[in-house]
Amino acid sequence: MDLEIRHLRVVCAIAEAGSLTRAAAALRMTQPGLSAQLRRIENLLGGALFDRRRAGSAPTALGELVLARAHAILPGVDQLLADTERAARSAVAPTRLRVGSVGTPFLGHLLLAVRELLPGTEVTARGQHASGPLLDDLGAGRLEVAVLGAHPGQEPPAPDGVLLHPLVTEPLFALLPAEHPLADAAEVALDRLAEEDWAAPRMDGDRTREHWSSVCARTGRALRIPYEAEGRQLVEIVRAGLAVSLCQATFIEVPGVAVRPLAGNPLWYRHLLAWHRDGPLARHGAAVLRRVRAAHLDARPGSPAHERWRRQHPEEPPPPA
Template sequence: MELELRHLRTIRTIAEAGSLTRAASVLGLAQPALSAQLKRIERALGGALFERGRHGVRATALGELVLERTRIVLPAVSELQREAARFARSRRAAERLRLGGTHGPLLGALVDRLVDAAPEATVTTCASWSERELAELLSEGRLDFALAGTCGTAPPPGTAQLVWQEIAVDPVFVMLADGHRLARDPGELDLAALADEEWACVPGDGCFADCFTAACARAGFSPRRMYETDTASCVHLVQVGRAVGLCRATFPPTPGVTTRPLAGTPLVWRHLLGWHPAAQRPDLAATVLAEARGAHAGAAARSGSYAHWLALHGEEPGFP
């Protein structure tokens, strides 16, 4: 018979109980069955482990040796099991990344960078127009990280439970059809010059629409009409000349569309990465945040109009 961990636990229990009767009760065995098991263990170890007497059992010299080793081996094995379980959980977390995001180019760019950084990971995404919905999914543990944004200095959703770190701050640009009368203007556009236009933007549950309306009021007009729809439809409405679009400065180059900055930067957008602190390792959160900032820098570099604006204002991508 080969010695097993369960045999060491049996020896320890007998020594702690002080009698075979009490040990059998603790182990849930009949005393004859425990006595037979102990004899098999003693044969495997080459001698008696306990002396039996009227008042119970007492460890022999061999028994003391085995008990001393047992006090080392059993805790070490238990710690090994706990460490292996923690490692397995961390590996599963590292092998699966559930990302959420609102509209914009950063989500795809972040997925691309994370796949390069961790090719063994399975990355899934969930897109939503609602920052509040993304915050709820993070709080419920259904997402690991979420890319969201706020208008200006507005607080992000779910701040009581979640961590939100700033990725970058972008000015809000306008999208014009290439044939628009102002598309070839090399400078910044006054918002007032667009007073007669219809507008298009993507929906959201933050304050951006109110901030845009307030910016128009400061420029001396009220927007005629606002089409709230998905990104592809916004681009189409701009391309056919139906509307002027609102976009982050990182909006990628698109056929038939010219992006231009607004004078005075009346609107800005903060890109944020959120997660639940109890659900993520600090090192993983730091890695995803760094990759998100790298994704933003790459998007900024691909936008000629944003690069020109940054050079004009002496800024770096992700100002301030």
């Protein structure tokens, strides 16, 4: 019998469990079957790897040596298997492509681009409030592509092998009750907006609220945030006249709210597209980026406030990363 990777996994499982009985349960084997396999491994390696005691199994000196080598070898083997699996998947046309997205206007454009470039592929999508979980899913192979968002300079770190591609960087606008006095202005000063009660997302991993508060603090004011909400709930609180908030420049006004640019463009938001470098979308990435950006530009007139702002700031540079 030659030593195999599975044998090293068995030795590690016994050491981790601390007994043959618990290790057998974890490996879904019978205890006698695991004992017989351990004896064969020990015969192959030339000595006992564990001292069997009533309280459990403890590694011998030889066992410690084998465990040290196994712990050095197995992570590299696991990474090799993951990399080759992704490479094999990317070499053929995918039959399924899973898309994730935060709350941005790009998801629909991305789904259409994928369907156009990969006809016949089953495409599914799911949303997340923050970018971090989507990046974890990309790194673990649970998603093939994701639309992310972050404030410039606060982009989350990407797992190994996941590539981030900027799509568009745009300002954040004020979201106001339609009857609010500030809604009559062409643009809103941030220090004036900071005097109001706010509705804002809860403190979490995407750092949105942290960024809003830190920028508003430069006006000398701390935000009053009696309402923690996101998405539709946040819009309804603003519509009811209870608070003000911020929104993406592409937010489409609905009855009861008004969207106005912030004077001086103090807050920005960056949209990104991410996929794994060995994933099935990697070879189509440049084409996907072109299509999504073009579709976004074509759809911009759907947001009047954004379109007016863009006409007034045709050369406005985005903030540095």
